[in-house]
Amino acid sequence: MAKTAILVCAGTALAAIAAPSSASASANSRPQSPNRVVVDCFFHAQVRPASFLIACADGNNYLSNLRWSQWGPDAATATGQDVVNDCKPYCAAGKFHSYPAQIRLDRARQWNGKSREWQYGRLTVNYPGARPADTPQTMTYNLWS
Template sequence: MRGHAMRAAVTLGAAVALAAPLTAASATAPTPGDPDPHRHRGGTTVLADCQGQSEVRPGSHLLACGDGNSRLVSLHWGRWDADTAVGRGVNQVNDCDPYCAAGTFRSYPVTVRLEAPTGGHGSGERHFTRISVTYTDGRPDGSPRTVSYPLG
């Protein structure tokens, strides 16, 4: 029972962390040899990371900004346009068993959907304001098949 309560707390913690407002920061144009090919280059809708940096088609994304116990990795985007982005990847979730610092990250295949774009604050940059994660093969204990969170 204690392990189940901890897993539920981690899931709830991830939801709370995602509910915290994020702001999309303006990114500068890339320079030749830019080490970050996913940085925003303007003209498209972006996903803001935990530090408010703009990303387009990121290969990974931290879901639980507060504690890092849930992250999306190995992301491959089949669609990324002004209104919606859809991709596949893996959600790595800490099982927090027996407690989070000693827990194990478990991997679950997922489909990720970004929606509800809005204009940026001051920069005019459009960013997605909602993320939905659908578990396609297994899921963390206590988690529904599809989880949606607001983004800042």
């Protein structure tokens, strides 16, 4: 009786140990979809960033208060603020103004030869209301890689 109980306990323990490792092995052998990222000015991959610098050279245009409603394989969408320097009378003396904006990232492509990360290649900013002077309602930017 005792020998049977010991064998049953040992078998149960081995099954408990083996189950997680075999489950993780099958999960690891299954192909996973690549991560989607947006690459910032410093070539860092970001997922659902709270802010994003558009004008890398001088910092005169950036997105802030981003709230992402979608982050998928084909596109990412958010709402937030487009903060733009009016550069009047020149950029160093200009003032920053915020405009409500709808953001879309799309055109994902493999980033820097890394198979697990694909970067969104295009950024679209749509202004549902007020927008910077001399700016169309929708602006599209090809993002760097």
